[in-house]
Amino acid sequence: MFKKVKVVLAGLLLSFGLLHASEKPLVVGMELQYPPFEMSEIDGTPSGVSVDFAKALGVYLGREVKIENIAWDGLIPSLKTKKIDLIISSMTITDERKKTIDFSIPYAQSNLAILTNTKSGVKSIDDLNQKGKKIAVKKGTTGHIYANKYLSNAELLVFDKENAAVLEVIQGKADGFLYDQLTIYKNWANHKETTVALLKPFQEKPEYWGVAIKKGNDKLKDQVNAFIKQAKSDGTFDAFSKKYLTKARATFDALGIEFFF
Numbered sequence: 001m002f003k004k005v006k007v008v009l010a011g012l013l014l015s016f017g018l019l020h021a022s023e024k025p026l027v028v029g030m031e032l033q034y035p036p037f038e039m040s041e042i043d044g045t046p047s048g049v050s051v052d053f054a055k056a057l058g059v060y061l062g063r064e065v066k067i068e069n070i071a072w073d074g075l076i077p078s079l080k081t082k083k084i085d086l087i088i089s090s091m092t093i094t095d096e097r098k099k100t101i102d103f104s105i106p107y108a109q110s111n112l113a114i115l116t117n118t119k120s121g122v123k124s125i126d127d128l129n130q131k132g133k134k135i136a137v138k139k140g141t142t143g144h145i146y147a148n149k150y151l152s153n154a155e156l157l158v159f160d161k162e163n164a165a166v167l168e169v170i171q172g173k174a175d176g177f178l179y180d181q182l183t184i185y186k187n188w189a190n191h192k193e194t195t196v197a198l199l200k201p202f203q204e205k206p207e208y209w210g211v212a213i214k215k216g217n218d219k220l221k222d223q224v225n226a227f228i229k230q231a232k233s234d235g236t237f238d239a240f241s242k243k244y245l246t247k248a249r250a251t252f253d254a255l256g257i258e259f260f261f
Contacts, residue, residue, distance in 0.1 A: 025064040028054045029084035032069045033162065034183070036244040037090045040069070049240045050088045053107075056236060057088075060227045073140055073160075076101060079214055086224070087212035090180070092142045102215050104224045106208035107237070108260040111201035112143055113184040115177040117169050118196055125202040128176045129153045136165035136174040142207055143178030170194045180207070182260065185248050199257060206258075237261040 030038045030050055037049045046067040058065035068084055075091070078084045079101055092110070093103045116122040128135055133154040137144040138161070147156055157174055159165045166187050168174035172194075177184070181199050188197035211228075213221045231237050241249060241261050252259045 023061075023063050025066045026054075026058050026061065026086065027066045027068055027084045029068045029070045029075050029078050029087045030054075030089035031072045031075065032067075033072075034090055035186070037182075049244050050090065052240055052243070053231075054086075054088050056231065057224065057227050060230070061223060071160075072138075076212070079212055082214065085214075085217075085220065090209055091212055092207045093210040094142065094145070096145075097212070100215070102213045102217070102221055103210035104213065104221060105228055106210050107228045107231070108209040109206045109258070110180040110182070110209065110260060111203055111206050111257075112146055112178050113181040113201075114198040115166065115169050115179070115184045115187050116175060116196050116198060117172050118194055119172060120175040122175055122196075122198070124198070125151075133176070134168075134174045136168045136177040138162050138165055138179065141179065143180075146203070147178055166191075181252070181257070182245070182248055185251060189247075199252070199255060201257070209260075232261075 030046075032038050032040045032046055032048075035048060038046075038051065039048045041047050046069065051067060054065050054067065068078070070078055070084070072089075075087050075089060076097070079087055091097075093106065097103070114122065114125065114128065122128055122133075127133075129151045131153050134157055135147050135151060135154045136157045136159060137147050139158050144156075144158065147154070157165070157168060159168075162179065162183065165174070165177045169177045170191050177187075184197050185199060188195050211224050213224065238261065241259070245260070249259050
């Protein structure tokens with residue numbers, strides 16, 4: 001209870017400018033192209049689950065938070081060159097990424113899912129792994145990695161932007177788009193007449209999201225881990241879910257699919 005009161009008090013003091021962080025601002029990189037986790041308001045103000053997460057972390061640490069909007073491919077290089085302190089951008093923890101950067105303990109879990117066109121006839125991941133099938137993926141994502149590894153019979157269409165990949169499915173130029181479940185749900189909800197969302201997991205194990213940290217920065221890593229443990233136990237993540245993900249959570253619950261938080 002004392003720790004909760006301390007965090008709330010720190011937040012109030014920071015908001016009124018009465019507490020000066022003893023350290024420089026915490027610079028957090030994210031690609032603001034992934035609502036409702038990372039996005040921008042009309043005036044350009046960063047918003048979303050990850051933004052709220054970063055701000056709550058800043059209050060916990062007593063540090064001002066600065067959000068840097070960086071293209072996906074530039075996030076890890078920016079971290080390695082110390083242009084940013086952390087990446088909080090719905091980034092999946094993978095063995096390949098762990099070779100060059102560190103991760104916090106997981107704060108969310110996800111699975112890949114499929115967005116397919118209503119006329120494609122695709123009912124499962126096996127239906128996509130066929131000659132003549134075209135799969136849209138976003139470059140560098142786990143959907144891209146999975147398709148490269150397991151869907152060799154299909155033709156891959158690689159895009160820099162999520163919306164370009166989704167458009168291929170909407171127009172029937174691609175038979176499926178691989179991305180995390182919530183993104184697939186969101187795009188299906190916006191295009192119900194032309195798409196179908198196959199949300200049930202097809203991977204053997206779920207994917208986990210973590211905060212990316214530069215190797216060797218063990219102090220910050222320990223602080224982030226401590227915050228994540230507290231946020232899971234004190235209802236912080238549940239509050240994020242209620243604020244941004246209520247409809248999606250209801251759908252996942254109805255399908256018996258474990259939710260992100």
